[in-house]
Amino acid sequence: MVVNWPAAGAVLLPHIGGFAGAIATRSNVETWYKGLQKPCFTPPTWSFGCVWSGIYSGIGYASYMVWRDGGGFEGEARLPLAVYATNLALNWAWTPIFFGAKKTQLALYEINLITATAVATGVLFYKINPIAGYLFIPYIAWLGLATALNYKIWKDNPEETDDKIVEIKDK
Template sequence: MWLPMIGMTALPHLGGLYGSFITRKEVKSWYPTLKKPSWRPPNAAFPVVWTCLYTGMGYSSYLVWKELGGFTEEALVPLGLYGLQLALNWFWTPIFFGAHKLKLALVDIVLLTGTVGATMVSWYPISRTATLLMAPYLAWLCLATCLNYRIWRDNREEKEE
């Protein structure tokens, strides 16, 4: 049972790794040109936070998978919602940092936050531990959604068509 646990825990990091290649350049060139609120976390916090969040969400998906006996019919909705939120998560960085589409990134992160909430609701009867492991992720997404909104609002004339 170690291989599924390691694989499912590592899976979210794949999108994070891809996103870090996009972000690395843009954080030094494009991102500093944006107006940002004073309450935003420092740039150095993001990789640390995302590493923890990806690990927690990956392990929690393993707990749900294990409790449901794998990829069964019963797992379709809870793990399908998880997969959808993971895809929305992975799309956000290329939209925001890669394409510089602040409004589209905002739409993505709003859908992402809602999908994470729906995932947690579907997981609660299956594994409360898995649901609780997703709570910091949902909290961070609420902050990130507010930050995305403020950056879009304060930069839409200069930075987006």
């Protein structure tokens, strides 16, 4: 059996940040997140890993197709792959912001940047390989749900701010 190592590496790459984020924030999922008020449309906790695995694999393979069909990092794929790299970095940062730092408002701003770069990546990928662009549709749809979820959690669970802590200490 011949392994296409560039394709395998491209598929695995997005998972790296996902695994790291999951490991770093696992304890807060079982404690802090579990205690939050969440909207009725919240998917079951077990589904997040399944969905993200599929999304990460799809966008990873899309990046391989663009790299392959767009002349690699020196060809027309250069800009789309740079935007994709930005999207991955933003994506990987969301979990530590939301679960690690428990900054739901900051995470909301950040997820909007993730969505914008995901849309841009999908459009740029489409121009090189339409299937690669289509592989971003489930990702963008899931980001829509995740953004709505993040928004409702932020609105329904006020964060403790330094002002509130100072106010409590002054009393």
